[in-house]
Amino acid sequence: MVEPVVVSGRRVVPVARMKERATRLASGLRRMGVEPGDRYAVVMRNETGMLEATFAAPLIGAVPVPVNWHWTGVDLRHLLSDSQSVVALVHSDLVPVVEAQKPEHLRIVEVGVPEEVAEEYALGTVPSTGRYPTAEELIEDNEPPTEQVLAPPMSVIYTSGTTGLAKGVVRDPIPPEKIGEIAGIMRHVVGFRPGGTAVVPAPLYHTAPNVAATFALAMGMNLVIMARFDAEQFLRIVEEHQVTAAQMVPTMFLRLLRLPREIRAKYDLSSLETVSHSAAPCPPDVKRAMIEWLGPVVTEYYGGSEGGAWTVCTSEQWLAHPGTVGVPVADAAIRVLGPDMTEVPAGETGVVYGRSPSAWPDFTYLGDDAKRRAIDGGDGFYTLGDVGRVDEDGYLHLSDRLNDMVISGGVNIYPAEIEATLLGLAGVADVAVFGIPDAEFGEALAAHVELLPDATVTEDDVRAHVGRNLARYKVPKVVVFEQRLPREDSGKLFKRRLREKYWPAKAGS
Incomplete structure (x- = not known):
């Protein structure tokens, strides 16, 4: 039987080898003081090291908390504090970002940036900061744990926070x-x-x-x-x-x-x-x-x-x-x-x-x-x-x-239908439709549109296309062209970032 592997860029790592490294990392984290039930943050891009960090946690009864590495400022600060993470495993180039937002008690373990990630994000050579213990040191200096954890806890994953600050989902262990x-x-x-x-x-x-x-x-x-x-x-x-x-x-x-x-x-x-x-x-x-x-x-x-x-x-x-x-x-x-x-x-x-x-x-x-x-x-x-x-x-x-539904003049309007229609207009790359304040109808429709390169779509084109395909009351009152819409890598759209300029009083809701 062929041994399964994990492929990351040009690296091909046997799954057994990756899991063996995870066991050693688990022991290293335990020696750092990570106790059963403790949570630790994983601020890393896609690579085998992130899988090692994920597989290490259940071996010592700990809980991994994968972190959207794009987050900075209040979003990151909220997650690190709210999760009560005791340690954060962080790619070297992201260490300053985490340092700026971390709670005082949080300890950092630095993770080297592999070649395929550095190439993909044009990071060049990323040296270690030298300020913290490294994941590689923990793996090299420790033996696998000898005790087995029965029914280990599942990871805590934070939802994207498209309408407010992200919330951590805590799931029971799988029997x-x-x-x-x-x-x-x-x-x-x-x-x-x-x-x-x-x-x-x-x-x-x-x-x-x-x-x-x-x-x-x-x-x-x-x-x-x-x-x-x-x-x-x-x-x-x-x-x-x-x-x-x-x-x-x-x-x-x-x-x-x-x-x-x-x-x-x-x-x-x-x-x-x-x-x-x-x-x-x-x-x-x-x-x-x-x-x-x-x-x-x-x-x-x-x-x-x-x-x-x-x-x-x-x-x-x-x-x-x-x-x-x-x-x-x-x-x-x-x-x-x-x-x-x-x-x-x-x-x-x-x-x-x-x-x-x-x-x-x-x-x-x-x-x-x-x-x-x-x-x-x-x-x-x-x-x-x-x-x-x-x-x-x-x-x-x-x-x-439900949060995206617009009530205009007493009529329920579902923006997803309008967004799907506009994606059929030649030249439109992405679109977000949402409600904005309107003195007469309570809410009106705004469409923020991202165009393909060299497209020449106008506001009138957008309104005419919706009018030809949907009821007139679904035609956006406001059309704004954006260089890039704030869409999460998962495909979710951060409409709250677009709404904030129209609904300042609701910005934090």
């Missing part, structure tokens, strides 16, 4: 007898299977790619991690490594489809068995184009950091029910509730509540059980803040985020 069930769900949802090869092109500090990477390795798969997503490089990786499963987000689909046809045709993608996506709405035209290109291997799932996947949708199901995010996976369940918290009839819109598969562990929010109770719908159901409907055949369709 050993449930691991097989969860592995079966992962196989169904993202196409993972022993002996296959998975590629994770999204940041490991997000839930979906983090879970995908750890489960791929647990299932005996080869794993390719990309330091950052590049469309043609992704195609090259699929062909070179005979990738069977890819976990992606819709913004990656857009970049792939914008490659010239001759580039897309250069690569053999026939090894792909499943291309799964989640995290953000996928415009119908984009989804259809991906299915036409790759075949019926495109799978969508809906859920969240809190409770894993609630629904799953194959290509065939989506083509039969365009726009759906699928039907419940395993023994999960979905309810759509009205303002009185009673279930609405099929076809009617309301707030979506889900119940995770029974194998998935329960959760709360770190230091904020009240926030957990606020989203509870009873009987194990809770909401992620989405609005949608279930059709006559039992397929869930999402309209938008």
Whole structure:
């Protein structure tokens, strides 16, 4: 049997070697004073060292907290303080950023920046600061721990904070007898299977790619991690490594489809068995184009950091029910509730509540059980803040985020529909639609638009395109062109950063 490997740039590391290094790192962290139940932050880009930091934690009963390494200022300060992390493992070039925001008690372990990451981000040679112990020293100077931790805690991952400061999701440990069930769900949802090869092109500090990477390795798969997503490089990786499963987000689909046809045709993608996506709405035209290109291997799932996947949708199901995010996976369940918290009839819109598969562990929010109770719908159901409907055949369709819904003149407007329409306008690369104050109607619509290079789209073009395809009341009153929209690597849009200039009083809400 061929030993599975992790591929990071030009580095090919046997999984057994990576896990052995993780055991030594675990011992080193324990000697530094990291106790069972303690949390430690991981401020690193995608590379094997981040996986080592993740795998080390459960060996000593500690909890890894992956950190969005883009964060600075209040976002980073909030996470480091809120998580009560006792140590932070930090790439050398990011050490000054963490030093500027860290609580006094936090200790830093410096991690060298590998060549493939330095190249991808044009960092040049990144020397050690020399101010802190290094991860490599901890690995070299320590032996693997001798005690085994039963039912170790899961990582605490902070949600993206698109409408406010991020909140940490604390999940119960997975009982050993449930691991097989969860592995079966992962196989169904993202196409993972022993002996296959998975590629994770999204940041490991997000839930979906983090879970995908750890489960791929647990299932005996080869794993390719990309330091950052590049469309043609992704195609090259699929062909070179005979990738069977890819976990992606819709913004990656857009970049792939914008490659010239001759580039897309250069690569053999026939090894792909499943291309799964989640995290953000996928415009119908984009989804259809991906299915036409790759075949019926495109799978969508809906859920969240809190409770894993609630629904799953194959290509065939989506083509039969365009726009759906699928039907419940395993023994999960979905309810759509009205303002009185009673279930609405099929076809009617309301707030979506889900119940995770029974194998998935329960959760709360770190230091904020009240926030957990606020989203509870009873009987194990809770909401992620989405609005949608279930059709006559039992397929869930999402309209938008509840927080994004605009009420203009008493009419509910869902910006996601307008955004999907504008992405079909030639020259538009990305768009964000949201509500702004309006003296007459309460709220009006604003569209912030990012254009493709050399595009000549005007405000009138934007309004005319929406007017031709949707009701007139959905035409944006304000159109602003942005050089780049503030979109997270996971595909989520930070609309609060755009709203703040219009709603100063709500900026911190």
